[in-house]
Amino acid sequence: MNFTLKVLGTASALPTVNRYPSAQVLDVRGRLFLIDCGEGVQMQMRRKGISSLRIENICISHIHGDHLFGLFGLLSTMTLMGRTRHLDIFAPRAFGPVLKFYISYFGEGMKFGIDHHVLSMKEPEKVWESRSTEMLAFPLNHRIETYGFIIREKPPMHNVRKEAISGYGLTLAEIAALKRGEDVIRPAGEDAAPSVANGFRRFSGTSEPLVISNAEAAYVPYTPRSFAYCSDTAPFPELSGWVKGVDLLYHEATFSDEYSEMAEKTHHSTARQAAECALAAGAGKLLIGHYSSRFSDLGILLKEACEVFPATELAQEGMVIEVPLQKF
C-alpha cells in the first residue's frame, strides 16, 4: 500500500552537472506514474531501480524539451526490453505530432500500443482511474498549454464495526450500505418473519423508524492519500483550490524573490509563490523544484518558501518521499 514519490530531475531548462531536467515517478500501490520525461530519465530510472516495463501511465505537462526529451530514449528502451504492455500517455494536443514523429522514424520493432489521451480541460477533470486510484488533470498558467496532475487514492470502503453487526443484527444489504458510507434507516414496524428477514429488509421493531448512523456503525479504515504536480506555472487564483488538501504538493520554484520580474515574464513561480499556493491549499507538505541553473546553492529558495510555508522541502535527484498510510 505504498504511495511513494521518487524525484529523478529538478532542473529547469538548462540542466547542470548534478541536476537533470524534470521527471518524477509516483508509485501508488505498485502502479507507476511517470510525470514528465526530461532528458536522461531512463538512466535516472535505472539508478533508482525502476524498470521502464513497469511504467503504466506517463504524464507530460507540456511540450517544452526539458519535460519531454527523455521520452524518445525511454520508448526505445521499452521496445528493446520487449515491452508488450499498453502504454497510456496523458499530454496536451501538441504532443500528437511528437508521438507520430517518434513512431514514424524510431518505432520499428515496437510491440506495444500507445494511447495519447489529449488534455484540453479548463478545470480539474478525471482522466484515469482504477478501482483504488484516480488521476485528475487541470490547466496551469505557462507560456504554452500546460497541465498539472493530481493522483490520489479513492475514498476507501468503510469498515463496519463487529459490535454493530451483532448488536443490530445487520443484514447483508445494510452492511453494504454502511460500507458505502451511507446511514441505515429501518422503517417503523416489526419484521414479518424474523427468521427469513435476515439478509432482506429489516424493520425497526417499534412504531418509529430506526436510524443506524454510519458514524456509529462504521469507520474509515484509512485516509486516502494524494499528490499534486504543478510545473511549469505562474501563480493563478484557482490553483490552490484545485489542489486543496493534498498530502504532497510539488510546485515549481524556478526563481527566488530577487528574480520575481523574470518569473512573471517567463510564466514561472518564485519559491515564495509556490509556498503561498501550498499555504492556501492547506497542503501537508510542499516539495519545490525546477530550479533555475543560476542557483548553485538552493538555500535561498528554501528560506523564502519556508517563511510562508514551513513544511517545505527541496526536491533533489534521487530523493524518495513516502506519504505514510494513516490507519484508524
Added chain:
Amino acid sequence: MNFTLKVLGTASALPTVNRYPSAQVLDVRGRLFLIDCGEGVQMQMRRKGISSLRIENICISHIHGDHLFGLFGLLSTMTLMGRTRHLDIFAPRAFGPVLKFYISYFGEGMKFGIDHHVLSMKEPEKVWESRSTEMLAFPLNHRIETYGFIIREKPPMHNVRKEAISGYGLTLAEIAALKRGEDVIRPAGEDAAPSVANGFRRFSGTSEPLVISNAEAAYVPYTPRSFAYCSDTAPFPELSGWVKGVDLLYHEATFSDEYSEMAEKTHHSTARQAAECALAAGAGKLLIGHYSSRFSDLGILLKEACEVFPATELAQEGMVIEVPLQKF
C-alpha cells in the same frame, strides 16, 4: 596544438547506470568536433567542462536513437545560451526529417543556422577542411546507412634548414618550393646578374643542373595526427585500408567472441574484430566502446582485443586521450 579525445558515452542501445549512449568530443587545436549525440550528451559535456557554444561540427554516424537522442536537448541548450555561431552537422540523408522536426516544434528562439551536410559517399571523401585540419567520412556496414569519420591534421609545411638557406643562397621562390615539400632544381649556367638574381630564378653556376633535395634542405616539423571513428559497424574488408595508419582508432566492440553470431546478425563487431581492424590498419592505438549492456565487467572485451592488438584501451565515460604532437 592539442589533439584530444574526450569520451562522453560508451553504451550501446541500452544505457546502464554508469554508461551513457555514444558521444565523443575531439578537440583539434581548439576546434571541437562532437561525434554522435547520445541521450545525456549535454550533461556529459558540462561534466567535462565543454561548452555547447564551442562545438563547431557535429557528426552523426547514423539515425539510431542511441547516437542521436541527445541532440535535441543540446540544440535547445545552445539556443538558451544565446548561440549565434553557425553549426554544421554531418549526417546521412535520413537525418533531414529529424532536423526539420526539431526546428518546426522546438526551434523557437534559435539565432543560429544549421547546415546539414548530407553524407552519401561509397568510399572516404573529404567533407570538411580548415587550413590545418580535415575531416573525411566513409560508409560503414550496419543495419541502416551509417558513416565513419576520420579527422586529421593536414601535412604541415616543411621547415627549411637555415644552413641550406645560407649555403645555397636560396631565393624566396626556392624556399617556398621547399616548404611545399618539393625539390629545387637549378638549371645549368651562371646567374646573369647575381645581385639581382636573389629572389628570382637562380642557375647552378656550372654546366650541370643542380638538384637541392627536399630531404637535405628541409624537414617535416611534426607528424600530422589522426583519429578515426567507426561505429556502428560489422567488419568489412575495405575498412582497415580506409583508416590506415591512424594514430587513434575508435572502433565499436559491442560483443565478446561468445556472442559473435549475435554480432553478425545485428551488424556489430566483437572486440576481437575491432582489434583485427586496428592491426590491419597499423593503428597507433585502439579504443573500443559501444558495449552491450550485458557486460557489467568489460575485462573479457579487453582481453579478447588485446590478444590481437595489445595497444587496446577500453573507452570509459570521462576518459581523456591526448594524441601527443611528435616534433622533429
